[in-house]
Amino acid sequence: MQVSGSGSVPVSVIVLAAGQGTRMNSDLPKVLHQMAAAPLLHHALTTARSLDPARIVVVTGHGSEAVTAAALAFDEAVDAVLQDPQSGTAHAVAQAAPLLEGATGDAIVLYADTPLIREETLRAMLDARARHGVVVLGFHSPNPGRYGRLVTQGETLLKITEWKDATEAERSLTLCNSGVVCADAQTLLSLVAEVTNDNAAGEYYLTDIVELARKRGLTAGVVLCDETETQGVNTRVQLAEAEAAFQARARSAALENGVTLTAPETVFFALDTHIGRDATIGPNVIFGPGVTIESGAEIKGFCHLEGCHISRGATVGPFARLRPGAELAEDVHVGNFVEIKNAILDEGVKVGHLTYIGDADVGEFTNIGAGTVTCNYDGVMKHRTTIGKRAFIGSDTMLVAPVAVGDGAITASGSVITENVPAEAIAIGRSRQVNKLGLASKLFEKLKAIKAAKAKG
Ligand code: UD1
Numbered sequence: 001m002q003v004s005g006s007g008s009v010p011v012s013v014i015v016l017a018a019g020q021g022t023r024m025n026s027d028l029p030k031v032l033h034q035m036a037a038a039p040l041l042h043h044a045l046t047t048a049r050s051l052d053p054a055r056i057v058v059v060t061g062h063g064s065e066a067v068t069a070a071a072l073a074f075d076e077a078v079d080a081v082l083q084d085p086q087s088g089t090a091h092a093v094a095q096a097a098p099l100l101e102g103a104t105g106d107a108i109v110l111y112a113d114t115p116l117i118r119e120e121t122l123r124a125m126l127d128a129r130a131r132h133g134v135v136v137l138g139f140h141s142p143n144p145g146r147y148g149r150l151v152t153q154g155e156t157l158l159k160i161t162e163w164k165d166a167t168e169a170e171r172s173l174t175l176c177n178s179g180v181v182c183a184d185a186q187t188l189l190s191l192v193a194e195v196t197n198d199n200a201a202g203e204y205y206l207t208d209i210v211e212l213a214r215k216r217g218l219t220a221g222v223v224l225c226d227e228t229e230t231q232g233v234n235t236r237v238q239l240a241e242a243e244a245a246f247q248a249r250a251r252s253a254a255l256e257n258g259v260t261l262t263a264p265e266t267v268f269f270a271l272d273t274h275i276g277r278d279a280t281i282g283p284n285v286i287f288g289p290g291v292t293i294e295s296g297a298e299i300k301g302f303c304h305l306e307g308c309h310i311s312r313g314a315t316v317g318p319f320a321r322l323r324p325g326a327e328l329a330e331d332v333h334v335g336n337f338v339e340i341k342n343a344i345l346d347e348g349v350k351v352g353h354l355t356y357i358g359d360a361d362v363g364e365f366t367n368i369g370a371g372t373v374t375c376n377y378d379g380v381m382k383h384r385t386t387i388g389k390r391a392f393i394g395s396d397t398m399l400v401a402p403v404a405v406g407d408g409a410i411t412a413s414g415s416v417i418t419e420n421v422p423a424e425a426i427a428i429g430r431s432r433q434v435n436k437l438g439l440a441s442k443l444f445e446k447l448k449a450i451k452a453a454k455a456k457g
């Protein structure tokens, strides 16, 4: 993590992730449920990191160990702190105080269960700090349900009222609290330290800082965003809705960035998918985590890609599966019903059909025939297969690893290759063919006679 860039004040981000998520009906902590092939927590952390913050603090509670591990897996520079018991959102923010001692500049509070907030929205909040001591992210909702309501007067935010504590008049307001707030870091911490739990829920409400700030003579203001951005995940239905919203956004972004999607609504992206300009993605393509596709590559329909890198000019599919560690150099062709795992395919390699390449290195311009299998697993250990440049692996070759095939070598179709093949050699690893003249017609006659005898009974 770096110190905030471009002349702006430093920013610290506090991500609240202590809640239980009872309504998910799950053993897994809510913020570890997956959306776009990443835990919800990673979505909030991705948005947080987009601000180049000086620090990120995750407040954990339920499933603290697993949530902390997920935070560190995202970025070792993230700090995690335990909130126990979980006595409310202000109490949660207060737990970050020791980690933010001496922090200068602003602090933003995000919720780990609200994964769709955009970087631009947070930047608008940071900009609004020039006008207000406390900035709250709000949204208009036609069905505001039990969200906290923002009570405003002109440009000024007077207070936030939790639904449980709201009057009928306040409940009729449609301007809602997203929960995201921004203030000077030390001011925020001193405000949450003053919050009491004198309310309907008996909790320390972060929302109380608005009135407390105003008592100190600070002003509070609202930045608005679209309701879809503040969509929270409390149930599996909402998780599915958030996933759909993420995918819709990712598809639009890909199209705007110059990627062709022939059937956008059937393509599913991961949080960290990177696709270069002028790449083409066919229908029904699924991206798992860790995929990078360079400009001009083509992924045909029905492919499943995960943890792989596809270079310029490569073509993949239809019906191909690329698993972690698949590295395709420029102009590689991977065709239908091919699986590649932990393997490096150099420039111009062709693997056209019905093949498994795992734990292998394949040299440039080598051709791999249909039905080839790298037999990489002996039941206990994995072994590597190394194939040289411009080699020709005949159809249905079994390469029993560890084994190496030299540059320019050929393996005969149907070979079981158990020994290294020298460069430019032909390896034939199969038994010789025998032709028995006339035997076929004799066999047919015999079989027909048996059938006729059976029919008579
Ligand atoms: C909160 C807001 C409400 C707003 C709504 C938007 C308060 C008091 N209310 O209500 O105005 O409209 O969000 O979704 O802030 N959390 C902790 N520790 C705690 C309590 C909560 O880390 O002790 C975390 C939760 O994991 C969650 C977030 O804070 O990520 C919000 O908590 P939640 O209990 O869902 O707040 P709401 O009642 O929805």
Ligand code: CA
Pocket (backbone or CB within 6 Å): 232, 234
């Ligand atoms: Ca909530």
